[in-house]
Amino acid sequence: MTELLFPPGLLLVIGGLLMPLGAKIRNTLIFILPVLCMILIWSAPANYVVTLPFLGFELEPIKITTTGRLFATVFSLMALVGGIFAYKQASALELSAAFVYAGSAIGVTLAGDLITLFVFWEIMAIGSTLVIWAARHDAAYRASIRYLMVHLLGGLLLMIGIAGHVVETGSIRFEALELESISQYLILAGFLINAGAPPLSAWIADAYPEASPSGSVFLSAFTTKTAVFTLLIAFPGTWLLIPIGIYMIFYGIIYALLENDMRRILAYSIVNQVGFMVTGIGLGTEMALNGAAAHAFAHIIYKALLLMSAGAVLYQTGKRRCTDLGGLFQTMPWTALLGIIGALAISSFPFTSGFISKSMIAQSAADQHLAIVWFALAAASAGVFLHAGIKFPWFVFFQKDSGMRPAEAPRNMLLAMVVFAVFCVGLGVYPEPLYAILPFTVTYEPYTAAHLVAQFQLLLFAGLAFFVMLPMMKRTLTISLDFDWFYRFVFKYLGVAVVSQTSRARSQLENKAQATLQRLLNYLDKHHGVTGILSQTWPTGSMVLWIGVILGSYLLFDIVF
Amino acid sequence: MNDQDKHWLLRKENIRKLWMIFIAILAVTVVAGFFVHQHDHFGIEDSVGFFAWYGFITCVGMVVFAKLLGVFLKRPEDYYDSESGAGTDKVEVDHD
Numbered sequence: 001m002t003e004l005l006f007p008p009g010l011l012l013v014i015g016g017l018l019m020p021l022g023a024k025i026r027n028t029l030i031f032i033l034p035v036l037c038m039i040l041i042w043s044a045p046a047n048y049v050v051t052l053p054f055l056g057f058e059l060e061p062i063k064i065t066t067t068g069r070l071f072a073t074v075f076s077l078m079a080l081v082g083g084i085f086a087y088k089q090a091s092a093l094e095l096s097a098a099f100v101y102a103g104s105a106i107g108v109t110l111a112g113d114l115i116t117l118f119v120f121w122e123i124m125a126i127g128s129t130l131v132i133w134a135a136r137h138d139a140a141y142r143a144s145i146r147y148l149m150v151h152l153l154g155g156l157l158l159m160i161g162i163a164g165h166v167v168e169t170g171s172i173r174f175e176a177l178e179l180e181s182i183s184q185y186l187i188l189a190g191f192l193i194n195a196g197a198p199p200l201s202a203w204i205a206d207a208y209p210e211a212s213p214s215g216s217v218f219l220s221a222f223t224t225k226t227a228v229f230t231l232l233i234a235f236p237g238t239w240l241l242i243p244i245g246i247y248m249i250f251y252g253i254i255y256a257l258l259e260n261d262m263r264r265i266l267a268y269s270i271v272n273q274v275g276f277m278v279t280g281i282g283l284g285t286e287m288a289l290n291g292a293a294a295h296a297f298a299h300i301i302y303k304a305l306l307l308m309s310a311g312a313v314l315y316q317t318g319k320r321r322c323t324d325l326g327g328l329f330q331t332m333p334w335t336a337l338l339g340i341i342g343a344l345a346i347s348s349f350p351f352t353s354g355f356i357s358k359s360m361i362a363q364s365a366a367d368q369h370l371a372i373v374w375f376a377l378a379a380a381s382a383g384v385f386l387h388a389g390i391k392f393p394w395f396v397f398f399q400k401d402s403g404m405r406p407a408e409a410p411r412n413m414l415l416a417m418v419v420f421a422v423f424c425v426g427l428g429v430y431p432e433p434l435y436a437i438l439p440f441t442v443t444y445e446p447y448t449a450a451h452l453v454a455q456f457q458l459l460l461f462a463g464l465a466f467f468v469m470l471p472m473m474k475r476t477l478t479i480s481l482d483f484d485w486f487y488r489f490v491f492k493y494l495g496v497a498v499v500s501q502t503s504r505a506r507s508q509l510e511n512k513a514q515a516t517l518q519r520l521l522n523y524l525d526k527h528h529g530v531t532g533i534l535s536q537t538w539p540t541g542s543m544v545l546w547i548g549v550i551l552g553s554y555l556l557f558d559i560v561f
Numbered sequence: 562m563n564d565q566d567k568h569w570l571l572r573k574e575n576i577r578k579l580w581m582i583f584i585a586i587l588a589v590t591v592v593a594g595f596f597v598h599q600h601d602h603f604g605i606e607d608s609v610g611f612f613a614w615y616g617f618i619t620c621v622g623m624v625v626f627a628k629l630l631g632v633f634l635k636r637p638e639d640y641y642d643s644e645s646g647a648g649t650d651k652v653e654v655d656h657d
Contacts, residue, residue, distance in 0.1 A: 139642075250623075257627035258635065330568050366602040374603065378612070379619035386620045401571065449597045456590045457612035464587060465620035472628055478635040488641050 005050060007061050008040040008072065009110060009120065012079060012103025016127075019096035026095060030087050033099065034080035037106065041072050049112055057172050060112025067293060067439045071109040071229045074297045075102055078221040078304060085308050085416035086214035089315065094134030098218040101127030105222035109229050113172040114162045114187075117230070121158065121194075125151040128223055131215045132207055140210040146488070147207035150193065150200055151223075158190025177234045188235060195227035195278060196271045197244050201251055202484035204270055209263035209320070213311030216263055220270055220307050221300045228277045228296050232439075237284025242373060245282055248275030249380045256387035257473070258480045260321050262310050262396050266303070269346065269388040272380070273299045279377070280361035283368065286440040291360025293438055298353035298427060302345035305420040306392065309339030312409035312417070313396055319404070322475045327401035335409045336397040338417040345424040347389030348381060350455055353427035356434070356446045359455075363444065381455075382462035389459070390466045395475065587613070 015033040019026040041064065050062040079102040086095060104127055107120035125148065132144035164183030166172055177184050196204045208219045235241065252272025256265045273295070280292030312335045313328060314320055329336040341352070348354035358381070365373040408414070427434050435442040466473075527534050569575055591610045599606040606612075 253623055254627045254630060257624060258631050260638075327571075329570070366600070369602060371603050378615060379623075382616035382620050383623050386623065398570075450599045453590060453593045453597050454599060454606070454612045457594065457610065458616040460583075460587055460590055461613045461616040462620045464583070465617050465624070469621060469624045472624055476635065477638050478631075479638055479640060480631065480634040481636055482634075 004040055004044045004048065004062060007107055007110060008037045009103045009105070009107030011037055011040070012106060013100050013123065014103075016096045016099030016101075016103060019099060020092045023092075026092060027087055029099070030083035030095065031080070034076040034083070034102075037079075037103075038073060038076045041069055041076070041110070054115070057113070057115065059116055059172075060174075061116050062110050063112030063174075064110060065233075066437065067229065067232055068109040070293055070297060070437050070439070071225065072106045073437070074300050075106045075109065075222060075225075078102065078218075078300055081416050081419050082214070082218050082221070082304065084419070085217055085311070085413050088410060088412050090212060090214045091134050091136075094131055094212060094215055094218075097127050097130035097134060098215070101131055101218060101222055103127075105226045108226050111174055114165070114174050115172055117174050118155075118159060118162055121226075122155050124223060124226065125155060128219060131218055132211045134215055135210060135212040137210075143207045143210040146484070147203050149487075150203040153200075154190050154193030156190075157186045157193065161186030161188075161190055174230075174233060176236060179235075179238065179240075188231075188238070188240075191227050191230045191234070192244065193227075194223050195231065195274050196224055196248065197278065198247050198251065199483045201248065201271050202482035205255065205259075205264050205267040205482070206484055208267045208270075209261055213315040216267075217304050217307045217311055220266070220303045224270055224274045225296050225300055228274060228281070228292065231278065231281050232289060232292060236281055236289055238282055241278050241282030242370075243282075245275045245277070245279030246373065246376050246380075248272065248278060249376070250383070251275070253380065253383040253387045255480055255482070256391070258478075260323055260475045260477065260479075262320055262322055262325065262392060263307065263314070265322075265388065265392055266306050266310060269384070270303060272384060272387070273303065273346065276358055276361055276377070276380070279373065280364070283361065283364050283370075283373070285364045285368065287360050287367070287444060288364035290435075290438045290440050290442055290444070291357060291364065294357035294360065294434055295354075297434060298345065298357040298424075301420050301423045301427075302342045302353060305342035305417055305424060306339060306346065306388070308413065308417050308420070309335050309342060310392070310396070312413050313406075315413070316406035316409060317404055321477070322395035322399070323477060325396045325402055325404075326399035327397070328404065328406065329397040331405045332397070332408050334414055335417070336393065338414070338421045339397065340393050341421040341424050343389045343393050345428070347385040347459055348455065349389075349428075349459060350447075350452050351425065351428045353424045353431075353434075355428055355455065356431040359446055359451065360444050378458065382458050382465075385459045385462040386466055390463055391473070394466075 012033050015029045019029060044062075044064050046064065046066070048062065048064040049060055052059040052061055079099060082098065082102075083095070086098070090098075101124060104120040104123035108117055108124065111117040111120060129144050129148045129151075132140055132147060161183045162172075164181070165177070165187060168181060168183060177187065179185060179188065193200050204224070208216045211219055231241065248271050250272075252268045252270070252275060256268035256272070259265045259268060277292040277295050277299070280288040280295065313325065313332065316332065317325070317328070319325055345352035345354045348358045362374060362377045362381070365377055409417075431446065435444075526532055529535060591613050594610055594613075599611070601607045
């Protein structure tokens with residue numbers, strides 16, 4: 001084949017920019033570009049690198065690694081199936097932005113150096129912000145600005161870190177980094193902000209649920225999983241990531257349990273799922289890294305499926321709160337069934353994709369005899385079923401009868417959901433193709449009798465706990481405070497205080513300056529004004545007299561000297 | 562609405578049946594635990610029904626913990642809107 005010289009991610013970015021040109025062009029590009037991208041990625045030989053000299057550095061805009069190819073593949077798949085879900089209902093702006101967003105995420109996964117990575121990283125922030133904007137309502141706009149602020153902060157930390165790293169080591173290569181100085185910590189912080197790590201986890205649940213029904217499907221896939229990819233390459237086995245990951249896991253569960261908005265429940269569970277991956281990266285064994293990568297792959301698919309089913313419900317009913325929903329399984333049976341498949345997959349039910357991926361992470365914690373980590377992961381697995389696996393389908397499709405009888409979702413939406421549901425079950429039953437493209441050789445066997453029994457016990461008794469505790473889980477019309485309280489409330493009021501104080505100081509200063517100026521004007525007026533002594537009109541006679549005096553004095557001087 | 566007009570899933574007698582089936586399945590998973598050997602990394606996983614009671618207890622714990630935390634963290638839905646709305650206007654008024 002011809003050599004691959006053009007970054008496959010850039011293909012989607014440029015295609016996305018062409019999409020506003022017309023519906024026909026858009027609908028063609030949506031289906032062709034992701035497929036073309038996948039072909040390009042897979043036809044290039046392994047460890048294929050393209051270099052480009054730039055300002056004395058050797059850029060690597062394309063570098064095909066096993067891990068990068070895995071993520072680029074699932075990102076392309078997501079762009080394609082997300083496109084099927086969205087192309088009839090979404091606006092041109094949203095589709096265009098979504099493809100720029102997807103393309104830049106693919107660009108990151110195939111970047112061989114930190115400069116290329118950073119450029120795509122920032123395009124991603126712009127693309128995703130525009131996807132939120134495309135919902136075109138006031139709350140979405142404000143949420144998108146908060147979202148952009150968080151990501152610009154993350155990008156800034158990353159840029160400072162990269163600059164420092166390049167100065168210290170002279171290398172721009174994107175590879176495993178040692179946490180030696182503040183630069184590497186800043187790079188880590190930049191990556192972690194995009195992963196939804198504490199303290200800035202709130203942006204996910206703040207921004208994603210404000211997007212359009214299809215917008216949140218795109219958003220769920222790229223930003224956090226690109227962060228997982230970068231952590232996987234740059235910081236495998238970093239001990240610090242284990243507590244951060246475990247915090248994220250439980251943060252997601254607890255906040256999702258408190259939540260009433262169906263898409264916000266799913267947004268919190270993104271943090272929870274990424275927490276599993278971050279923990280796996282922190283554990284750092286080959287099996288744990290395989291687990292994190294496989295889980296990212298599986299997660300993108302089932303999370304998109306869940307958000308598609310929530311999006312279809314929102315599209316058909318216009319409602320997003322659990323308190324307004326319920327009983328929809330009667331008229332939206334397919335959306336309900338496909339949503340339940342996604343819910344089972346996220347809960348790692350046997351014979352779904354979550355089962356064959358997540359268990360590798362827990363297994364490697366057991367192999368390393370990390371008791372606290374293992375017990376936390378086991379409890380969290382039960383908790384996932386609790387907060388997403390049952391809670392989402394129960395409150396949306398069953399619960400009480402809301403009285404609503406919406407029609408089944410549009411056909412293109414159902415088709416997208418069917419494709420991803422097939423992947424959820426297919427990968428669960430037949431994981432070998434996924435195992436074959438993981439970063440390391442897989443020696444793990446998910447289907448043992450012991451594992452099946454353990455998982456069924458854990459999940460089904462978690463289900464029992466859900467129904468026993470149901471009275472305590474009554475939904476309320478509330479939101480939950482999070483770290484964003486600081487920037488939406490405290491900082492805001494500090495800001496308002498600063499603005500009002502400084503504007504008061506300014507107006508006082510202005511008054512003072514005006515008073516001084518007035519005094520000066522008064523003084524001038526006194527001498528040069530209408531009645532001022534220097535602006536009076538003089539009679540011609542006095543003029544002649546004074547000229548006579550001057551000329552006379554000349555004469556006098558001439559005689560005397 | 563008459564109970565017979567409802568969808569079969571919503572009828573009272575069927576809900577009771579579903580509970581019976583669910584409890585039977587739970588019992589089966591615990592019994593199955595006697596026939597398989599869990600790899601004992603931490604000395605407790607192979608005990609009877611470990612995953613069953615551990616899953617149940619931790620989930621109850623998480624629900625209770627969330628409930629308690631909710632006392633401190635829950636706010637009305639328009640919490641930020643009402644507050645921030647007023648704040649935004651104020652900024653705009655003050656700023657020229």
